[in-house]
Amino acid sequence: MKMLKKEYGICNKPSLNSARKRILNDSKIIKFEFPEKLIGIGNGKNYLVKTYGCQGNLADSEKISGLLEKLGFTPCESEATADLVIFNTCAIRENAENRIYGELGRIKKIKKVKPDMIIGICGCMMQEESTITMIQKKYPHVDLIFGTHNITKLPEYIEHTLNNRKVIDVLSVEGDIYEDVPVIRDHPYKAWVNIMYGCDEFCTYCIVPYTRGRERSRMPEDIIKEVKELAENGYKEVTLLGQNVNAYGKDLGINYGFADLLTDLNKIKIDRIRFTTSHPRDFDDATIDAMALGGNIMPHLHLPVQSGNDEVLKRMNRKYTSGEYIEKMKKLKERVLGISITTDIIVAFPGETEEQFQDTIKLVKEIEYEGAYTFIYSPREGTPAAKYPNPLTEEEKKQRLLTLNEVINEYTNKGHKRFENEIVEVLVDGKSKSSEEMYTGYTKHNMLVNFEGTDDLIGTIVKVKVLKSFTWHLLGEIVK
Ligand code: 5AD
Ligand code: SF4
Numbered sequence: 001m002k003m004l005k006k007e008y009g010i011c012n013k014p015s016l017n018s019a020r021k022r023i024l025n026d027s028k029i030i031k032f033e034f035p036e037k038l039i040g041i042g043n044g045k046n047y048l049v050k051t052y053g054c055q056g057n058l059a060d061s062e063k064i065s066g067l068l069e070k071l072g073f074t075p076c077e078s079e080a081t082a083d084l085v086i087f088n089t090c091a092i093r094e095n096a097e098n099r100i101y102g103e104l105g106r107i108k109k110i111k112k113v114k115p116d117m118i119i120g121i122c123g124c125m126m127q128e129e130s131t132i133t134m135i136q137k138k139y140p141h142v143d144l145i146f147g148t149h150n151i152t153k154l155p156e157y158i159e160h161t162l163n164n165r166k167v168i169d170v171l172s173v174e175g176d177i178y179e180d181v182p183v184i185r186d187h188p189y190k191a192w193v194n195i196m197y198g199c200d201e202f203c204t205y206c207i208v209p210y211t212r213g214r215e216r217s218r219m220p221e222d223i224i225k226e227v228k229e230l231a232e233n234g235y236k237e238v239t240l241l242g243q244n245v246n247a248y249g250k251d252l253g254i255n256y257g258f259a260d261l262l263t264d265l266n267k268i269k270i271d272r273i274r275f276t277t278s279h280p281r282d283f284d285d286a287t288i289d290a291m292a293l294g295g296n297i298m299p300h301l302h303l304p305v306q307s308g309n310d311e312v313l314k315r316m317n318r319k320y321t322s323g324e325y326i327e328k329m330k331k332l333k334e335r336v337l338g339i340s341i342t343t344d345i346i347v348a349f350p351g352e353t354e355e356q357f358q359d360t361i362k363l364v365k366e367i368e369y370e371g372a373y374t375f376i377y378s379p380r381e382g383t384p385a386a387k388y389p390n391p392l393t394e395e396e397k398k399q400r401l402l403t404l405n406e407v408i409n410e411y412t413n414k415g416h417k418r419f420e421n422e423i424v425e426v427l428v429d430g431k432s433k434s435s436e437e438m439y440t441g442y443t444k445h446n447m448l449v450n451f452e453g454t455d456d457l458i459g460t461i462v463k464v465k466v467l468k469s470f471t472w473h474l475l476g477e478i479v480k
Helices: 016-021 054-073 094-113 129-138 151-162 209-212 220-232 258-265 285-292 310-315 322-335 354-367 394-417
Strands: 007-013 029-031 047-053 084-089 118-123 144-146 167-169 177-179 190-194 237-241 272-276 298-304 340-347 372-376 423-431 438-443 448-452 459-469 473-480
Touching: 007 258, 029 354, 029 473, 047 054, 047 209, 054 084, 054 118, 054 177, 054 237, 084 094, 094 118, 094 129, 129 237, 129 298, 144 151, 151 167, 151 423, 237 258, 258 272, 258 285, 285 322, 310 322, 310 354, 322 340, 322 354, 340 354, 340 423, 354 394, 394 459, 423 448, 423 473, 448 459
Parallel strands: 007 167, 029 177, 047 084, 084 118, 118 144, 144 167, 190 237, 237 272, 298 340, 340 372, 448 473
Antiparallel strands: 423 438, 423 459, 438 448, 459 473
16 A cells, blocks of 8 residues: 655754753753643554663653553554554664664554554654654654654644654753653552753763753652652652762752752652662762661662773763772772672773773672673764774674673672572562563562562562572572
8 A cells, every 4th residue: 555645744853963062951840731632632542652772761651651641542562453653762872773773664564554553753863863864764654753852742743643744853952841741650569750861971982961961850859749659659669760860959059969869768658769870970978878778778779880991981981980989889888788789881992902891800800790781882973982993893892792791690690699598578570471480579689589479469579588599580489
């Protein structure tokens, strides 16, 4: 069937350059008002949101779902039954982007049989002008493109697309913070709560400051209110989200920082508070003090180090040395006994020598990370490091990743082993994917545990005796 060429209802593309030039953020905090006249335009139609990338994207997708359901759309599980499919994309590495292009190619075939299906695409990839040009050229079956700064305008975009008009609307710079946007949470007892948006760090390899804009913090009272409501509604765990949560509050000018927020949230009757991601430069004594209070603040820290070599860290614009990082972690381990520390590491950053790589291995051994996300450096167009020469072959890069992962696994094993024969508290997620009888959940230290259980335990915290440890999980039995 031949598709009709649609006119554009809106067509605004971003520019990385204007995102980069912007230094100050003058965002306001605004109460979101839903365009009431559009309620019902999605009645009788199904939607599916497919999310890629980090928890920030998951949180955005929850807002997208909230807005769509308010319009009248009903969630569905498959593209075959969906009238609207939205891909929420990630731009952090090239392979994340390639995956999306694969998805767009695949869904083209479905749209051929279902020409009325609306295909939308949003998220970090859409903040890149070249991506949008490519989508227009190669994937003309996409009807709707919007960015990370204008999710709240989705109801109007949907109205356009339902009226057979295409929409491209991507803002180059961050907008205001909207409070009270409707959300449909993905999980019945674990919630993601943005405490801030954007990033001011400009690590030389990273696209995020360009795709997510400058740092903007939510007001403490709005966050505290949201966490209190989640607790009242039976949520057991809240993960506070930000690209650099340790910078929380700096832009508010009210002398209230991340440690103050943690301390206030610790007073709320909710079982578990986690946060991600921290930045080593801004991770301070006050945060260590707040974590040392224990309570609902979980004994786990994810603190991306990226490299163990000072020269590489400098070229990455990370603004700390390996020595400073180690010092902070020493202090933390003394104050929060048994804390589990995990990290992110990039290998083969442009110009990384074998000796510099070995410094990363040394640092991993020194900190004894109990888990890590490890990546081969991926050049991102528009970032400074994309212009740095990188003479390593693909084979050498892969070898570094393998070597690093072997060392990390050793310490992940060791970290898991320390819980053998211990009794741990597990928030039960549900059935394990690998077996009908087994259930899974996470410990306070954020370790995955498998055990025999029953459906009624889902969403509760149970005590589990750890019988055996493995690299990726613990095996245990419920303590009656
Ligand atoms: N290449 C490889 N890894 C990257 N990360 C960010 N940008 C890149 C890139 N260009 C990694 C960092 C960060 C994590 C979320 O992704 O380790 O902490
Ligand atoms: Fe990217 Fe660095 Fe900001 Fe993290 S702190 S989002 S790595 S620029």
